[in-house]
Amino acid sequence: MKQFVALLSAAGLACSLLVAPQTARANVIEPTPALPPTVGGYAVSTACVTAPGGSACLVSGFISNFSVTATYLTTPSVEEDVVGTALFTGLLFDNVGGVPGTTFFGPLSGTANVGLSFAGRTPTIQTGTFPTTVTLFDVSGTAIVAGAILFTFDATLNPATPSTGSTTVTNLGNDRFDVSSSFEIFPQFSLNGGPFVPGPESTVSLQPSAVPEPSPVLLLLTGLGAIALVPQLRRNARAK
Numbered sequence: 001m002k003q004f005v006a007l008l009s010a011a012g013l014a015c016s017l018l019v020a021p022q023t024a025r026a027n028v029i030e031p032t033p034a035l036p037p038t039v040g041g042y043a044v045s046t047a048c049v050t051a052p053g054g055s056a057c058l059v060s061g062f063i064s065n066f067s068v069t070a071t072y073l074t075t076p077s078v079e080e081d082v083v084g085t086a087l088f089t090g091l092l093f094d095n096v097g098g099v100p101g102t103t104f105f106g107p108l109s110g111t112a113n114v115g116l117s118f119a120g121r122t123p124t125i126q127t128g129t130f131p132t133t134v135t136l137f138d139v140s141g142t143a144i145v146a147g148a149i150l151f152t153f154d155a156t157l158n159p160a161t162p163s164t165g166s167t168t169v170t171n172l173g174n175d176r177f178d179v180s181s182s183f184e185i186f187p188q189f190s191l192n193g194g195p196f197v198p199g200p201e202s203t204v205s206l207q208p209s210a211v212p213e214p215s216p217v218l219l220l221l222t223g224l225g226a227i228a229l230v231p232q233l234r235r236n237a238r239a240k
Contacts, residue, residue, distance in 0.1 A: 027178055027180035027181070027206055027208075028040035028206055028207070029176055029177070029178055029179075030176075030177055031175045031176065031177070032175075032177065033169045033171070035116065035118055035121070035167060035169070035179070036068070036082060036084070036181075037066075037179045037181075037206065039208075040206060040207055040208045041064030041065070041066075041086070041206070041207060042062070042063040042204045042205065042207070043062055043206075043207040044058070044061030044062065044090070044202055044203075044204050045061075045202050045203040046058065046060075046061075046100060047061070047187070047189075047200055047202050048099060048100065048200065049191065049199045049200070050095060051189060051191045051194050051196075051197045052194040052195055052197075053191040053193055053194020053195075054151070054191040054192045055094070055191070056092050056093065056094065056095055056151060056153070056191060057093045057094070057095045057100040057101070058090050058092060058108070058153070059090060059091045059093055059100050060090055060091050061088070061090040061202075062089050062090065062207075063086045063112050063114065063204075064086060064087055065086055065087040066086045066114070067084050067085050068082055068084040069084045069085065070082070070083045070084070071083075073122065074117070078119075078120060078121075078122055079118060079119040079120065079121060080117070080118045080121040080130075081115065081116070082115065082117075082118070083113075083114070083136060084114055084115075085111060085113055085114070086112045086114050087109070087111070087112070088110050088111065088139050089107070089108065089141075090107075090108040090109075090141070091104070091106075091108060092105035092106060092107075092143045092151055092153065093105060105145075105150055105151050106145040107143065108142070108143045109141055109144075110140045110153070111139075111140060111141075112137070112138065112139045114137060115134070115135035115136025115137070116133070116167075117132065117135050118130040118132055119131040119132075119133070127169045127177070129167070129168045130167050130168075130169075131165075132164065132166055132183055133162065133163065133164050134157065134164070134183060134204075137155070137156060137163065137185060137187065138154075138155070138156050139154065139156070140152075140154050141153045141154075151191070152191070152192050152193060153190075154189065154190040154191075154196070155187045155188070155189050155190075155199070156187065156188055156196065157185070157187060157188070158186040158187060158188045158198050160186075160198075161186035162186075163183060163184060163185040164183055164184065165182050165183020166182070167179065167180070167181040168181070179206060181205070181206040182203070182204065182205040182206065183204055184201055184202070184203060184204070185201070185202045185203075185204050186198075187202060
């Protein structure tokens with residue numbers, strides 16, 4: 001009975017740890033003030049769209065591994081424009097009334113062409129807060145399961161609505177710079193080669209990494225399995 005009570009207590013603790021709110025930083029630490037940051041990436045909020053080519057929800061969208069192809073200053077206003085490519089990953093689920101359903105289409109991966117404009121940033125002004133405009137956002141990806149393409153996904157900026165936000169670069173000393181960035185993107189989507197349709201506004205924020213979190217259910221079952229083995233391990237130890 002004591003073992004059963006101990007098991008329930010440990011299980012309760014595991015549940016409380018799993019459901020406790022997790023705080024995620026919306027910034028990264030990098031060795032240079034380069035923009036976009038050379039570490040971390042941009043997390044994209046969930047977006048559900050219904051288009052002539054299909055219906056789906058993008059979950060856990062992440063843009064990382066930036067490769068800058070051009071950096072230049074625009075005139076007459078002073079701002080730094082950056083254009084490059086990146087890796088885009090995410091998960092595709094079915095769309096049930098504008099929210100992700102339980103049908104998993106597959107993991108999504110592809111390339112992204114990204115352009116950002118940082119107002120007020122110059123070669124001599126590398127830190128501070130810079131109003132940011134997304135000037136280019138072209139994403140193409142496919143959901144592949146067992147070697148077969150199940151879904152194609154394309155996104156680009158909606159020219160009718162500017163996508164803006166801000167980026168802050170803070171010098172922490174010792175070649176450490178804190179970079180925080182967030183903005184709103186107004187995209188349009190094409191599914192399975194269909195025409196582009198306006199999608200919902202998406203929040204994009206800078207995150208340290210794109211490492212997926214383990215499933216809470218899987219963690220709970222693993223923890224309960226380990227707890228259940230404790231009495232058996234004790235009996236084996238006494239028998240030796």
